[in-house]
Amino acid sequence: MTVVTYSEAWRSGLREEMNKDSSIFVMGTDLQERGGHFSQVKGLAEEFGPERIRDTPISESAMVAAGVGSAMLGARPIIDLNFMDFSYGAMDEIINQAAKIRYMFGADLPLIIRATAGIALFGPQHNNSFESLFSAIPGLSVAVPYRPYDVKGLLKTSLRGSDPVIFIMHKKLTGAKGEIAGEDVFIPFGKARIAAEGSDVLIVTYGYSVEVASKAAEIMKVEGVSVEVMDLRTVYPIDYEMILQRSGEIGRVIVADEAPLFGSITGEIASTISEKLYSSLKAPVLRIGAKRVPIGANPQLVNASIPGIEDYQAAIRKVLAF
Amino acid sequence: MTELNQAKDFLSQMILIREFETIAEGLTLRGKVPGGMHNSSGQEAVAVGVMAALKDEDAIASTHRSHHHSIARGMSTQSMMAELFTKSTGCSRGRGGSMHLVDLSRNYFGGNGIVGAGVSIAMGLALGIHILKKNAIAVGFMGDGAINTGRTWESINMAVIWNLPLLIVIDNNQYAVETFMDRVTGGKDFVARAKSFGMSAEMVNGQNVEEVHEATARARERILAGQGPQLINAVTYRYFGHNVGEVGKYRTQEEISDWKSNKDPIDNWISHLLSKNLITEDEISAIRESAKLEIIKAVEFAEASPFPNTDTVADDVDSGSLLRQL
Amino acid sequence: MEEIFVPALGVSAENVYLQKWLKAPGDSVQAGEAIAIIETDKAELEITSNTSGIMGKQLFSEDTDVAVGITICVLLHEGETEN
Numbered sequence: 001m002t003v004v005t006y007s008e009a010w011r012s013g014l015r016e017e018m019n020k021d022s023s024i025f026v027m028g029t030d031l032q033e034r035g036g037h038f039s040q041v042k043g044l045a046e047e048f049g050p051e052r053i054r055d056t057p058i059s060e061s062a063m064v065a066a067g068v069g070s071a072m073l074g075a076r077p078i079i080d081l082n083f084m085d086f087s088y089g090a091m092d093e094i095i096n097q098a099a100k101i102r103y104m105f106g107a108d109l110p111l112i113i114r115a116t117a118g119i120a121l122f123g124p125q126h127n128n129s130f131e132s133l134f135s136a137i138p139g140l141s142v143a144v145p146y147r148p149y150d151v152k153g154l155l156k157t158s159l160r161g162s163d164p165v166i167f168i169m170h171k172k173l174t175g176a177k178g179e180i181a182g183e184d185v186f187i188p189f190g191k192a193r194i195a196a197e198g199s200d201v202l203i204v205t206y207g208y209s210v211e212v213a214s215k216a217a218e219i220m221k222v223e224g225v226s227v228e229v230m231d232l233r234t235v236y237p238i239d240y241e242m243i244l245q246r247s248g249e250i251g252r253v254i255v256a257d258e259a260p261l262f263g264s265i266t267g268e269i270a271s272t273i274s275e276k277l278y279s280s281l282k283a284p285v286l287r288i289g290a291k292r293v294p295i296g297a298n299p300q301l302v303n304a305s306i307p308g309i310e311d312y313q314a315a316i317r318k319v320l321a322f
Numbered sequence: 323m324t325e326l327n328q329a330k331d332f333l334s335q336m337i338l339i340r341e342f343e344t345i346a347e348g349l350t351l352r353g354k355v356p357g358g359m360h361n362s363s364g365q366e367a368v369a370v371g372v373m374a375a376l377k378d379e380d381a382i383a384s385t386h387r388s389h390h391h392s393i394a395r396g397m398s399t400q401s402m403m404a405e406l407f408t409k410s411t412g413c414s415r416g417r418g419g420s421m422h423l424v425d426l427s428r429n430y431f432g433g434n435g436i437v438g439a440g441v442s443i444a445m446g447l448a449l450g451i452h453i454l455k456k457n458a459i460a461v462g463f464m465g466d467g468a469i470n471t472g473r474t475w476e477s478i479n480m481a482v483i484w485n486l487p488l489l490i491v492i493d494n495n496q497y498a499v500e501t502f503m504d505r506v507t508g509g510k511d512f513v514a515r516a517k518s519f520g521m522s523a524e525m526v527n528g529q530n531v532e533e534v535h536e537a538t539a540r541a542r543e544r545i546l547a548g549q550g551p552q553l554i555n556a557v558t559y560r561y562f563g564h565n566v567g568e569v570g571k572y573r574t575q576e577e578i579s580d581w582k583s584n585k586d587p588i589d590n591w592i593s594h595l596l597s598k599n600l601i602t603e604d605e606i607s608a609i610r611e612s613a614k615l616e617i618i619k620a621v622e623f624a625e626a627s628p629f630p631n632t633d634t635v636a637d638d639v640d641s642g643s644l645l646r647q648l
Numbered sequence: 649m650e651e652i653f654v655p656a657l658g659v660s661a662e663n664v665y666l667q668k669w670l671k672a673p674g675d676s677v678q679a680g681e682a683i684a685i686i687e688t689d690k691a692e693l694e695i696t697s698n699t700s701g702i703m704g705k706q707l708f709s710e711d712t713d714v715a716v717g718i719t720i721c722v723l724l725h726e727g728e729t730e731n
Contacts, residue, residue: 062476069446075453105424105432138639161643186648353656353717567657
């Protein structure tokens, strides 16, 4: 298998599908020359031309509306917002239009909104979390891949579907390398994977947190604790089948992400596990999340806001103590 | 010059719209229309004139006040009335209601409850037409209320820079809910604003169906000739409040009477046809009768239809297409 | 004859409160004149007659809840009687 970066994985899947389906096109700012702010479409304008890799003005609302209208007519648009933080300027188009078109009108809406998110640098307005926001909207599906393999596989599934997708890629994973599959591999939504096998504690997580959880698991192995890390890959739909099966088998569960704990999607998952498996768990379901703060500019403040490896270790010890 | 059959068609359609709206207004006051409706009486000529200049392949998106657009586009009054009643036989399966009538088979991509969404989705339809290389235009309706909404101008700008085949029609009844347009529009001149964005634009008398029709036909030709997106500001008037049951004191009785008595699009068109001996009083009566009967049938259909089965409440949120292992 | 009914005024309630009659049976009424006051969850509103005539039978008394859409009285036009 080929080894590429997370960003190149997006490009690989996109190129394959654009070659097969001439109705696929991409809109966003700075795509043609620069290739997007995360190199996600670098080189594609030379290959596919300015009609299919379209530079837009900074008009998020119009960009998404352009996607909604053209998708209703039968095209397959991808709106690349670069940063998911810019989706706030298109909230009506995403929530009141895209998400509801099928329910109101019975029409297909094969629209993908891709952007990069995740906590890193650039300060408060460029470091928002979107999983609970978008997964809570009936009609939307939300992809949160960790590996390049899943970026490509989920993108290919999205481009063969009929429903709107919010495709969230993490800033810190942009250059991360991993194997990708060939033309015929598709990853369905709602199917998690086991990133690291274990038997004492289960950590259910997604996105960059899979990296942090996996590192914590490695460290805990030395202490004789076997930690399983589950990578959700999509936060709507969620693979409750796998979550409940492994939670029931292992009995001690932590649901983790880097969004503020209050209102995080980890609440939805933890309460569902508790409700379904109450009498068979060995401990209450614990959660890991960020403090309820905007993300500051100073790097030490950033680290103090979001959970680090020590927070995962502490949670693992705590859940074992029951 | 409007050809004779088409001239009579204009009249039949406008009378049908007026009858639908009059009956629907009464039914709404009686509680038959959950959520209410927005009456388009007075604005018939804008809808009929525009739609008459469009082809089947043209794609349309509209506003919350869209019954007249829907009827003029040829939608079934039975399916529309059933949707107002939120019955399962309605065009939007009882899920849309008055503001979200739709007919994909007529390339009518729905009414919309969000101000400015009609034109921005129409801009998307125009982009789709361009990408898919269709020989058609997209038409987006907006009201005077959307002239000050951000998304309208983002969409106009995008249409201009990409030379999209988009016609924007301002179905301008001069009041955004209760607010008169001049009070809230910097510069006051809608056409000048559009022109400043690089869009060709003109104002027409929205109460003259022929003027609207001819302006639309010209605009369509220009678009297909590659001359860029176009805007028509059709000045009209609504006889009823913003929504049914509105207790409104923002317009004077004199103003409303003046428009009804002197500028009514149906009365004016009848005068025109009679003065040119293009129609007889008998024919006019027959048209009115026929409209009455059609709307009676529409109401009967709506009354007799079932409400949606609550077991279907979660159907069609998502097609499940992304769950498949390909 | 005009049936005067409680209008459905948009969003919520299925019932409104008939506060007070402003006309009694036999009173003459002008078009546009208020004939009763109702209270919705939002405000007090006057119910007006669309036509002129004589107030006929009133189907509900004051200080009652009435359903939206229901006829509350009839207005008789010239030459009409109750039947």
